[in-house]
Amino acid sequence: MNLFSFRKSIYIGISFFGFVSLQGEAVTLASLWKDALRGNPDLAFSKAELDKAVFQYERSYAGYLPTLTAQASARQLTNNFSGSGTLVDPNVTANQSQGSSTSSTGTQSGSSSTGASNRYSVGLTASQNLFAGFKDKSSVDQAEALVQAAKQTLEDTKIRISYELRNAYAQVLYAKSLASLSTEILERRQRNRNLVKLRYEGGREHKGSYLMSEAATKQAEFELEQSKRTEAINFAELKRILSVEDDKKYQLDGNLVTPSIPKLENWEEFVAGHPQLMAEQAKVRAALAGVSVAEGKFYPDISMSATITRQDDVWLPKPKTYSFGLNFSYPIFNGGRDYYDVKIARTEHEKSVHQRDSKRNSLTYSLQQSYQNLRNAIDNVEVLENYFQAAETRAKIARSQYSNGLLNFENWDIIENDLINREKNLLTGKREAELANATWLRNIGKSISNE
Template identity: 30%
Template sequence: MKKFCALSLQILLVYIVVAEDEPRVQFDWNACVELAIYNNRDLKAARFDIAASEENVISARSGLLPQAKLSGSVRRSDGTDEERYGASISASQLIYDGGRTWDEWQKRKIEAATSSTDYQIESANVRYKLRMAYVNLLKAQKMADIWQTILKRRKESRRLVNLRYQAGREHRGALLTAEAREMEAEVEVQQAARSMELAKSELLNIIGIVSGIKNFSLKNEDFSLSAEKTAEPPFADIATQTPSLRKQYDLKKIAEINLQQAKRSRLPSVQLSAETGISGVWPPEEESWSVGIGLSLPIFEGWKKTADIRSAEAELTATVERYQREL
């Protein structure tokens, strides 16, 4: 964030110092990448998804930890002026639930990894779009410069033809041809300017800046490939580590856990609980405490659990098919 703020401040200072009728700032490729990382809405949404999934991991893990609760009350009954006060603290600990809470924790961790994979996929898509928009703007700038040069030369050519025509050394057809070529170049200059503005808008849209920057240009950079060759890993190793394949594998693991949870929902759950407190008229002095073990066993829920199992099985089959397709 500090790096982004410093970069934004530098760009703002350039805006203030440079004259209004000149390009306010020149972007290079690295500056566009940095701005897109912090401003592109798809990347920002993916980062928030990662943050949410990490919090879901903490939330799921809390089910395995002891739970404590503090409560208080004030009661007054009909027919009496006495007010009874009470305060208590209770604690509970899950002993056994068939592993459903543990499975939920593991599933949330896989979902967090999937969110990171989604960010990598989105980052690759944004880089591709940004590169295409960057190249298109470079081409548009180059074409605009070329047509400006052509227009300048055709203006000079028309001026020379006109001088020869005035001197009687050139016929009228040559003059009209020179004027037509000059007008053609003027039209091409206008079209090149519009194409450049469209390319700028596309680049800014991908970067994530929708307002505030219009008058800018790109630096001419050398993007020629290096002659040095580096050893490349085997294609099979690259293919098995692609983000899309990792995502499908994680989704398959999540579907397996969902099926396991659906089957384990028929198992009983055991919970240990304890409570202590005081009650009575003010000041309350009646002490009480309790310790117990609770057992819960589902018997019949209208075939809900059977339907959940079948749904999880179908979901697992679908994710396996998608995973095999990616392979």
């Protein structure tokens, strides 16, 4: 192990020990995934959508079950009626009685009847649908297909959250490694500056070389602070996915590891089993069932009903009335609404078929593209590692030559900058490989739960 790698290992170990001692045990991607499953609002939303679809499916069976209706009423009837066929106004009658000089209780020009009566009734009606033009069966099939679509949407939401979590996890690990690398670069720049300063003070180097090394040190200080800010932003993205409070701390366990090249399998199997395509296929079945629901309006409706009623002028009513009926109805013309409802339903079914085919084509292309990007990213890491090893070896030789006066500052500075850039590029390449792997797993429909 070289000196810089040894010093880097000590730095990471001290930082890790100090953080864990204050914040608790380090967490892995699997434990973060459990937190995301519990707290992510997008996942909770998809679960609620699935629950709604299940309830709608259970409700669709209502068409096969009878309906019961209970009714009760209480009425008071007031009679104020003259036998001559004239309704008598009580106020008018009272005025006429006061203005008359003669009256007779035994004789009247006509007979009259006044009074009040109560009327109570209770009843129970049961009805059962016998035939509704196959709308009941089609409604059940449609609701069942929508449940399957909601299930696949929920699964795809999990895969999307898994993809976002992988990305955020890789970005945080990259930011941590970048901060550690920036610290190492700053220390290297400071040592180089001190070496150039000694040569400058000894008259073996000019002032421009010293100022250049001083500027490089300032740049290293800036890049270190920038890496810390990047780490804070990446942690914020991680917490957004986990939906946790801002002050909660996480010490991630692990480092950026180059993934292995996946086996080249049948694209069609990946695409056919992807939740996005399966959800679209379920929507096609739901749309097809919607056509049957619309066509059911052209069939007659047949149902039977039974009613029992009690009516009387006292509570509880005692006399009973029974009625039974068989009902038949057939729509003849309703302005063409049923005709155009069928047209609309068939158009919706056609749209869903096109949407499914478009999703299949998109997934096939994305799958092939992500596979090639992953292979390119993995191969690129290998190339970057070779360049870094070569640059590291050359930098060791160049430093020894510069210390002994066998190499001028300009050439040595170029070699040092090349080493630093090669190491940064290698770290960036590892991150890109991790992100490419996350995209590949997203496109084959694999979440962290499936690992």
